[in-house]
Amino acid sequence: MAVTAAIPVAAAAQTSANDLMAMSVNELNGEIGQRYNAALALSTDNGTVSADDPRYVWALQAKAQCGIALGFLKSNTKDPVSIGKCVDAAARMNASLAAPEAQVVVAPPAVCPDTIAGIIFFEWDSAEVPESAMATIQSAAQSIATCGKTISVAGHTDRSGSDGYNDALARRRAEAVAQLLVAQGASSNSLEVSSYGEREPKVPTADGERTPQNRRVEISVKN
Numbered sequence: 001m002a003v004t005a006a007i008p009v010a011a012a013a014q015t016s017a018n019d020l021m022a023m024s025v026n027e028l029n030g031e032i033g034q035r036y037n038a039a040l041a042l043s044t045d046n047g048t049v050s051a052d053d054p055r056y057v058w059a060l061q062a063k064a065q066c067g068i069a070l071g072f073l074k075s076n077t078k079d080p081v082s083i084g085k086c087v088d089a090a091a092r093m094n095a096s097l098a099a100p101e102a103q104v105v106v107a108p109p110a111v112c113p114d115t116i117a118g119i120i121f122f123e124w125d126s127a128e129v130p131e132s133a134m135a136t137i138q139s140a141a142q143s144i145a146t147c148g149k150t151i152s153v154a155g156h157t158d159r160s161g162s163d164g165y166n167d168a169l170a171r172r173r174a175e176a177v178a179q180l181l182v183a184q185g186a187s188s189n190s191l192e193v194s195s196y197g198e199r200e201p202k203v204p205t206a207d208g209e210r211t212p213q214n215r216r217v218e219i220s221v222k223n
Helices: 009-014 017-021 024-042 046-050 054-076 080-098 131-147 163-183
Strands: 116-121 149-157 191-197 214-221
Touching: 017 080, 024 054, 024 080, 046 116, 046 214, 054 080, 054 116, 054 131, 116 131, 131 163, 149 163, 163 214
Parallel strands: 149 191
Antiparallel strands: 116 214, 149 214
C-alpha cells in the first residue's frame, strides 16, 4: 500500500530545525503538521507495520515528537527540543522511504527514554485529553510495554483557581492520561499516577494567571 502523505526527501533535507524556528507560529504549525501527518500515515500502513521496515520505527518517533511540538505550538510556543527531534525523525523516515532497496539498517531510538517520554497539554479548567495528544500516548504506551520500569504520570495545572481545586484537577488529568495509556497496551501495574496542582509550574507565573504551558501531564521513566 503506497503512502502518499510523506514529505519529499529533498524538501525535508533542505528545511532544518533552525530554518523552522525562524518561521512564524502559523507557518511552523503547517510544517510540523505535514511531518506529523506523514508519520501518522506511515505508522498505520499495514504493509509497513507487518514488514521488517525501519521506516516504521522512525514514523513512530516522528509522530510522537511532532505531536509534542504541535502541543507547544497550540499555546504559541516554539519548543526547539521537540521540533529538532521531529525534523530529525521525519528526515530519517523519508530517507528510508526514498531508497528501500538499499536495505540500510537504521538504529531504532531508545525505547526507554531517560527523562520525559511525553507531555500532554490541556485546555483551561479541563481534564479532557485532547485528540491531538493521542499520537504521544500511543507512542509512550508502546515504549512502556517493553521498558519493564515504573512510569510516572504526573498532572499539573496553571496558577488560576484555588489550591484545593487545582490539586483535584491535576489528579483528574493524570488519571485520564493513565487510563488511555492502559487502553493502548501499557500495564496499569507499571504506572505511578501523581498530581502536583499548581506547585510545579513549567513556566513560573504570578498567582491567578492562566498559562497553557503549565496545564499539562508529564509522562516520564522513574530511575
